[in-house]
Amino acid sequence: MAQNASFSEHYWTKGWVVVEGLFDPKETDGVARLALEIIEKEYIGVEPGYLVDRSADGELAPRKLDDVFLRDALFRDFILAPRLKEYIEALLGDKPLLFSDSIFMKPPRHGTPKPYHQDNFYFQCHPADQVLTAWIALDDADISNGCLRYIDGSHRRPIMPHQAVPGEEYYNSTPPIELIDLGKESLASVRKGGVVFHHAGTLHTSHRNESDRWRRAYASNWVINNVTSDNHTLDGAYFKREEFRRMFV
Numbered sequence: 001m002a003q004n005a006s007f008s009e010h011y012w013t014k015g016w017v018v019v020e021g022l023f024d025p026k027e028t029d030g031v032a033r034l035a036l037e038i039i040e041k042e043y044i045g046v047e048p049g050y051l052v053d054r055s056a057d058g059e060l061a062p063r064k065l066d067d068v069f070l071r072d073a074l075f076r077d078f079i080l081a082p083r084l085k086e087y088i089e090a091l092l093g094d095k096p097l098l099f100s101d102s103i104f105m106k107p108p109r110h111g112t113p114k115p116y117h118q119d120n121f122y123f124q125c126h127p128a129d130q131v132l133t134a135w136i137a138l139d140d141a142d143i144s145n146g147c148l149r150y151i152d153g154s155h156r157r158p159i160m161p162h163q164a165v166p167g168e169e170y171y172n173s174t175p176p177i178e179l180i181d182l183g184k185e186s187l188a189s190v191r192k193g194g195v196v197f198h199h200a201g202t203l204h205t206s207h208r209n210e211s212d213r214w215r216r217a218y219a220s221n222w223v224i225n226n227v228t229s230d231n232h233t234l235d236g237a238y239f240k241r242e243e244f245r246r247m248f249v
Helices: 005-014 027-044 073-079 083-090 119-123
Strands: 018-021 052-054 059-062 065-066 098-104 114-117 131-137 148-151 185-190 195-201 204-206 215-223
Touching: 005 018, 005 083, 018 185, 027 059, 027 073, 027 098, 027 204, 027 215, 073 098, 073 215, 083 195, 083 204, 114 119, 119 195, 131 204, 185 215
Parallel strands: none
Antiparallel strands: 018 195, 052 059, 065 098, 098 215, 114 204, 131 195, 131 215, 148 185, 148 204
């Protein structure tokens, strides 16, 4: 495993870190293709919102696919790759346990923005230092197509109050803009097959896709065995399900 001190130092100082080349582009292409096939079947007749967006020309466009792990063995083999889990274990300090996942999609010239937020506002998991997201780039992600943006060091502060975004109350909440120090914003550009790891308390966002390219990513959420939640986040965790438990032994 090609880790070094700067990998962990960057993560714990900034709240996020990029590792390039963890997956072969052929692997990511297969995952992206299957995810798109599934969501295209599912969003037929679905109103714009959680799963789909409406593009500028009025057509529906895929936005998100949840519970990816449950849908196909290809996804399970991909996300449980030992090389990914080794990096997560290095950051969390113990055996990583997958509790949820999603594939996010920003189609060319579309893909709506995701406002600034902290994952642990939703997860309510403790201790927060043992909760992270591994965001696997299924396409090159850069400033033009909506790469992740972070507020450096925001994971070292308490979770901020979040307010529901008007018209998007079901799936988007964000802190008041005056509480976000945009002077500390950094862009996490990453190539296809690379991974961005971020702490559950790190403020992050992504802008609209302004390019002619896709921006898809497989976001997986991980804890270790001692983590608890104040809500129902971990009740249906994959590692707790009888049919999958052996995968996390």
